Amino acid sequence: MDLLGAVSAFYTAISGLLGSVVNLDQPGHYLNWGFIHISVANLIVICLMVLVFIAAILLPFPGHRSHKGGDSD
Amino acid sequence: MTDQTPEPVSKYAGHPEDAKMWTARVRKGVVGALPPDKMLPDRQPAYVASWIYVFGMATITSMIVVIATGCILALKGPQWWHESGFGHFINSLHLWSVELFFFAMVIHLWGKFFMAAWRGNRSLTWITGVVTFLASIVTGFTGYLSQTNFDSQWISTQAKDGINATGGGAFFNVLNFGQMLMWHITLMPIALVVLVGLHVLMVRHRGVVPPLPAKGETIPEMTAEVPS
Numbered sequence: 001m002d003l004l005g006a007v008s009a010f011y012t013a014i015s016g017l018l019g020s021v022v023n024l025d026q027p028g029h030y031l032n033w034g035f036i037h038i039s040v041a042n043l044i045v046i047c048l049m050v051l052v053f054i055a056a057i058l059l060p061f062p063g064h065r066s067h068k069g070g071d072s073d
Numbered sequence: 074m075t076d077q078t079p080e081p082v083s084k085y086a087g088h089p090e091d092a093k094m095w096t097a098r099v100r101k102g103v104v105g106a107l108p109p110d111k112m113l114p115d116r117q118p119a120y121v122a123s124w125i126y127v128f129g130m131a132t133i134t135s136m137i138v139v140i141a142t143g144c145i146l147a148l149k150g151p152q153w154w155h156e157s158g159f160g161h162f163i164n165s166l167h168l169w170s171v172e173l174f175f176f177a178m179v180i181h182l183w184g185k186f187f188m189a190a191w192r193g194n195r196s197l198t199w200i201t202g203v204v205t206f207l208a209s210i211v212t213g214f215t216g217y218l219s220q221t222n223f224d225s226q227w228i229s230t231q232a233k234d235g236i237n238a239t240g241g242g243a244f245f246n247v248l249n250f251g252q253m254l255m256w257h258i259t260l261m262p263i264a265l266v267v268l269v270g271l272h273v274l275m276v277r278h279r280g281v282v283p284p285l286p287a288k289g290e291t292i293p294e295m296t297a298e299v300p301s
Binding site: 004007008009011034036046048049052053055056057059 | 122123124125127128157159161162172176179180183184202293
């Protein structure tokens with residue numbers, strides 16, 4: 001029960017911290033351009049995915065070393 | 074146990090007189106297509122050392138967390154996940170691992186699309202990926218309908234209006250909570266695990282797709298079929 005209590009307290013603390021940054025206790029915000037209708041939350045997620053995609057292509061992979069005669073399939 | 078190390082092929086071949094039995098033929102086919110060294114290779118090609126190649130595994134890892142937290146939610150039930158602190162925590166883990174699952178899967182999809190990952194006899198790998206993506210959307214949707222809150226009621230009525238407008242009928246009745254819950258916790262997870270399993274087996278069978286060649290460069294795989 002102590003572990004569960006600790007997890008619950010941690011969860012409450014994190015929820016409170018995030019809640020103080022972004023107030024989720026209200027209707028969502030939406031953007032409209034003609035027929036395009038999208039929530040700000042979804043737009044943020046899409047932008048994040050594009051950023052992570054670009055970063056995944058550009059950033060070097062850590063610890064990369066070439067193997068002579070490595071698998072070539 | 075014999076003193077001599079047997080030939081790798083003979084280990085699976087069985088007795089010659091049994092060669093025509095369906096068990097021998099299936100075994101030969103499976104081991105031929107999916108030999109153990111392909112199933113769990115020690116090394117990957119050098120081009121796999123790129124961040125863009127990690128998102129398939131990130132998707133699977135997220136799915137494992139989704140399934141594990143889903144099992145806990147199923148064990149404890151709606152009252153627990155609505156009213157207790159730990160229930161809220163597991164419910165949130167379930168939601169956020171789904172968010173990560175789709176996040177990683179979409180980047181995986183973009184990466185594979187832009188490197189034309191269907192090359193080299195990999196069309197079925199691509200197709201199972203597409204079907205998995207669609208099945209994941211159905212799973213996520215039935216999950217939203219299984220929340221047992223006002224949000225799920227709102228989504229279900231809106232979806233019912235949408236399905237009625239398309240003439241979709243009521244075989245898949247989004248207002249039937251029991252049916253949606255069963256789809257979410259039995260049919261769709263089974264379908265997803267099978268699809269992902271097939272997808273991974275095909276990746277292992279054909280190998281990880283190489284990046285597109287630079288201008289003027291040719292990769293042997295672009296012109297020749299990958300041996301099966």
